[in-house]
Amino acid sequence: MIRNVLVTGSTGNVGSSLIPLLASRSDCTVTAMTRDPGSAGQNFPAEVQVVGGSFEDEASLIAAMRGIHTVVLMAPPNPGCVQQNRAVVDAAKTSGVKKVVRISAIKASENGRTENTRLHGECDTLLVESGLQYLILRPNYFMQNIMMSLDSINSNHCFYAGTGDGKFAMIDIRDVADSAAAAAITDQFNNEIIEISGPQSISFHDVAATLSEIAGRQISYVAVSPDDVKASLLGMGFGEWMANLLGEYSEAYGAGWGDLVTDNVQRLTGNPARSFSRFATECLAPRLR
Numbered sequence: 107m108i109r110n111v112l113v114t115g116s117t118g119n120v121g122s123s124l125i126p127l128l129a130s131r132s133d134c135t136v137t138a139m140t141r142d143p144g145s146a147g148q149n150f151p152a153e154v155q156v157v158g159g160s161f162e163d164e165a166s167l168i169a170a171m172r173g174i175h176t177v178v179l180m181a182p183p184n185p186g187c188v189q190q191n192r193a194v195v196d197a198a199k200t201s202g203v204k205k206v207v208r209i210s211a212i213k214a215s216e217n218g219r220t221e222n223t224r225l226h227g228e229c230d231t232l233l234v235e236s237g238l239q240y241l242i243l244r245p246n247y248f249m250q251n252i253m254m255s256l257d258s259i260n261s262n263h264c265f266y267a268g269t270g271d272g273k274f275a276m277i278d279i280r281d282v283a284d285s286a287a288a289a290a291i292t293d294q295f296n297n298e299i300i301e302i303s304g305p306q307s308i309s310f311h312d313v314a315a316t317l318s319e320i321a322g323r324q325i326s327y328v329a330v331s332p333d334d335v336k337a338s339l340l341g342m343g344f345g346e347w348m349a350n351l352l353g354e355y356s357e358a359y360g361a362g363w364g365d366l367v368t369d370n371v372q373r374l375t376g377n378p379a380r381s382f383s384r385f386a387t388e389c390l391a392p393r394l395r
């Protein structure tokens with residue numbers, strides 16, 4: 107049977123990988139929700155239906171979910187994300203949606219170590235208690251975050267981070283998308299909360315070594331303090347909330363928070379999780395100067 111899937115956060119980092127994956131399948135239709143359907147539609151494959159919708163507009167959510175079986179729920183990190191997730195879950199119940207696949211974050215918990223972890227924990231709980239079928243994916247740190255340092259790597263042959271010698275099992279966003287697609291189109295993993303990671307825990311020293319090898323020149327990791335990370339983000343124009351969040355995460359990852367390897371990508375998708383070296387070769391190398 108063909109399953110109708112709606113993806114929120116469709117133009118974001120994970121959404122941009124997930125939409126083409128779902129669009130290429132013959133066993134589902136995919137609808138991409140965005141606040142700006144005019145421009146987003148141009149970037150998606152022709153099979154994708156694009157609908158306007160905002161977490162703050164209940165009527166738009168209900169309209170977007172008409173005839174939908176499964177919602178893939180992604181919202182950006184922000185202080186209002188619990189209300190946003192609640193709005194989506196409430197609209198899903200009103201609209202007769204059967205299942206919600208939520209992209210959460212590693213070790214999400216209401217008593218978690220960072221504010222974002224606690225907010226994700228609250229969102230996970232409200233979905234679990236909703237009565238809807240659910241599948242919650244909790245990804246580790248995204249490999250693609252290094253793309254934010256591309257200018258520095260290209261211009262100064264170095265990148266900065268606040269995680270010290272901490273090792274974490276960073277994951278390729280393509281594996282998050284593959285896992286979300288598997289979760290959305292089958293019922294094999296319903297009502298589970300699943301931590302997903304890359305194949306091994308690595309530090310930014312390891313990242314620098316891999317990048318140096320691939321680039322054929324020395325690329326260095328400059329370790330700075332989590333407070334320096336926060337100050338630098340504020341200097342770049344990030345808001346206080348986001349700068350705090352990334353400072354907190356730096357501290358947590360530096361202390362081993364992300365040192366959690368699972369084989370759940372393989373269990374969900376049938377394929378092993380991509381290594382950092384593969385990510386760097388396929389996604390980063392073409393953009394190195």
Ligand SMILES: NC(=O)c1ccc[n+]([C@@H]2O[C@H](COP(=O)([O-])OP(=O)(O)OC[C@H]3O[C@@H](n4cnc5c(N)ncnc54)[C@H](OP(=O)(O)O)[C@@H]3O)[C@@H](O)[C@H]2O)c1
Nearest residue numbers: 115117118119120140141160161181182211245246247248
């Ligand atoms: N970065 C990491 O290392 C990491 C690790 C683990 C988990 N996560 C979690 O993964 C999740 C997905 O992350 P991501 O990076 O893919 O997200 P993202 O790139 O920040 O994208 C989120 C999308 O949400 C949409 N959006 C924003 N505000 C909205 C609103 N008010 N109403 C409706 N849509 C709205 C935007 O699309 P439009 O502008 O088109 O509306 C945006 O493209 C997040 O919850 C994050 O916390 C991240």
